[in-house]
Amino acid sequence: MKNSATPGSDMRRRNLLKLLGLSAAAAYAAPVLTDLSPAAAQTRPTTATRATRPSR
Amino acid sequence: MTQEDTRLYAFAPLEGAVRFVGGSEVLLQLLPRLCTGWSFEPVTEAQRLAPLEVALADGRFRLSAPWQDAPVDESDPFRAAANLAVDLLEAHLDEHPDLLAIHGACAVLGDTAVLFPGSSRAGKSTLSVALAAAGFPVLADDVLALSSEQPPHAISLGMHPRLRLPLPDAADAQLARFVADHSAAEDDKYAYLALPEGAGPSFGRTARLGAIVLLEREEGRDAELVSVIPGDGLQELMMQQLSPALSQADALPRLATVLDGIPCYRLSYGDLADAVAKLRAVFVEGEEIEAAPAPVEDEAAASPTPATQEGTQRTFAIGLRFVRADGATHHQIEDETFLTLGEAGAVFRLNPISSALWNLVENPMSVDLCTALLAEAFPDIDERRIMADVETHFAQMQEAGLVAIVQPVAPAETLPDAPEADGPGGARPVETAE
Secondary structure, eight states, rough: TTSSSSSSHHHHHHHHHHTTTTOOTTTOOOOOOOEEEESSSSSSSHHHHTTTTOOO | OOOEEEEEEEEETTTSSEEETTTGGGGGGGGGTSSSSEEEEEEOOOOEEEEEEEETTTTTTEEOTTTTTSSSEOHHHHHHHHHHHHHHHHHHHHHEEEEEEEEEEEEEEETTTEEOOOOTTTHHHHHHHHHHHHTTEEEEESEEEEOOHHHHEOOOOOBEEEESOOOOOOOOHHHHHHHHEEEEEEEEEEEEOOOOOTSSTTTTTTEEEEEEEEEEEEEOOOOOEEEHHHHHHHHHHHHOOOOOTHHHHHHHHEEEHHHHOEEEEEEEEEEEEHHHHHHHHTTTSSOOOOOOOOOOOGGGGOOOOOTTTTTOSSOOOOOOOOEEEEEEEEEEETEEEEEEEEEEEEEEEEEEHHHHHHHHHOOOHHHHHHEEEHHHHHHTSHHHHHHHHHHHHHHHHHHHEEEEEEEETTOOOOOOOOOOOSTTTOOOOOOOOO
């Protein structure tokens, strides 16, 4: 990290990451929201198993 | 149908008796070929009835239960018995909402149970049988229960493995012979196996949960087992949880508790024998597992997004603030957050930066302030890129109903002086309208 030259800036970044709920090892990547909802999921409770059973 | 046509049967694991009408109890003769540990006996009366009825009329079996969209109508006795086995299992789960039902396979490797969650055709049944053939006890090939208490245990529901025919190319001659030797029945699609006592699923058999392994089949690939982040394990468990009465919002904290401290891996393989050898090497012989790759900086993020290069295009008005919508429950697991929203049970997974934004909008926050905080936390990343990402993301969050807009603030907004070395958590910046 470029701005980690001084203990003060290190400390501030650590606290900032804590504020963001991130660990010190966190890296930047574009924020991603993944929908795991039933409509988005390939399989769903009960039907998932039933779909593999004979005649269902 | 008359009262004389009805027979009641008590099943050892079930509290309620099951009604068999019109001679449909003939299916019970087939049940031991499909599951182990489900003992049953006729009773003349019952204090409680399971919500399950099996009827035989005009040569057709009809199975009715409240968890079915429509009654099952089947002429083939074996298929009807297979459906009855599933319904018994569902009746048991219906009686025990404390259990977490998971769509997945499970085998005992070393001292603990290894769970392979997965949807249909993920290869879990074939891998289960390959593990059984190699001498590892199998608790389930398709569905099993997890106890919620710590440490979590995998509990077999007693359903025998069932393999789709023909066997996949990944199966070698030894496995094909094992299947042929233990086939209890076959129809046009499946082979139902009856494994030797102690080798296969038996109702109530338990083992402490030791690991979650996600399966990834790829033809020609050497077997490889690598660590994955817990969020990958939790996502798969959320996708494969089968508990009939459990909402996603209720399942989330319970599955997260189960996962706490349980390592998660991904097994990539092309050949079944190779996969079994890798699992044996890691879980029985103690071979070291490859560490999860370190997070990689998003190189593209260091460059400005074309749309914002000129610094003039904004999706949202300056000063517009966002705040978490009501009704979302969240659970943080390491740097990620899982959310559930509303009665319908919408579930979302937020990657680390999305999770950071979610943390920030606990109080009303603008795109500009979120961008400033992220830019300070990640000084190597172009700030215009961050702003474009934040704007795009808030638009998605708003569309998903996860955040709401609050009134704009005056343009005098400044970056708060909060995150000094002031102990755990620091001070949370709160934007206030002037």
